Amino acid sequence: MNLKGLQYYNELFICAYCAYCVNNQASCPTYHSTLHEIVTGRGKLITARNLSQGLIDSEEGLDALRDGLFLCTFCGACQENCIVDIPLTKVYSELKTLVQDRLPKYTIRVFENLNKEHNIYGLDQEDRDIWSYDIEELYDEWVNLHHETGFFLGCVYSYSGRAGRGPTAVLKLAKMANEKISIFSPSEYCCGNPYLLGGQKEKAKEFAEHNISEIQRLGIKDLIISCAGCYRVFTEEYPQLTGKDLPFNVISHMKYMKDLIKAKKINLSNDSPFKVTYKDPCELGRHSGVYDVARELLLSLPGIENRELINNRDKALCCGSGGLIKVNHPEVANDIANRLITQIVEQEVDICVNACPSCLLNIDENIKMQGLEIKTIDIAELVLDRTNNT
Ligand code: SF4
């Protein structure tokens, strides 16, 4: 099989087989759950290299490569630890283009949903405002508002009611601070991350161009994003997909809230004590380098003691929900979450604080399945709680 046209062809041959991508502090989460070498960085590179050299049957090799690629959470722990700095997640994205004729069933289902309704669930695009049921008046005031500050929600916050409390909290805080935020739920498309995770760059580009043009239509200069996946895709992938710098700034919702507090625009009067731990989302942390703002925000909240997980920042454990693995292999996703939950329990906290809706939902589901009493919330919900004005 000729793979010479691949942009990352040479990277297939520089792997040192050292296994730093397999066993490191953050560890390859799917390897630890499945013990299949094929899911690791090393396993995928060797398989692709063997395919390119005709050392394995191409049908069996491509099936194995597909399995390795779609059992990967895209957590980036392998890349962070690769001894020869192979840009592994980029290599995986390219290798996915080789297995388009044998995609996993539920990846195909997600693509069908995106093609039909522009969201991962295939739900009616007109219901994209479902998250805002608690702030109807505010929603009506701010939807399609021409304003310099805007908010992109993404599919998971928009449609999974539980997670929608995060963006709702940000908007309530903005209102308290006498700020305005433009929201454009009805015309948002998915950020395109699932297309990228499934190896369909052209479709992702189409979605990127649509979202950028909507943001420009409203004159937004600062775009708040609270989903870690959307944040990574806007900041890292959109410029590459479109060949242009973004015509607006992207800021995490944590920075937005931190700035409101610093400017004393919101009154934090609730100091009832809680012990919390912050889970670094992979796509915000390892992929995007956003670590400090979460700690600074938590430090500014009265009554809150932040206890770091044993694995934090670039060593953070994956929650198990990335890379479309939750739809294709939910049992693996749950097993990965439970390894993380063991560390959360060790910290003896009341609350696990999140800055990603996918982390929140997978951790919450597994905490509940274990019958634990730890609450799982978005960091914005915690800030709102400190105002005594929920
Ligand atoms: S991205 Fe994460 S799950 Fe995928 S191979 Fe690397 S360490 Fe393993």
Ligand code: SF4
């Ligand atoms: S850490 Fe890098 S060089 Fe070492 S086995 Fe993994 S992919 Fe190969």
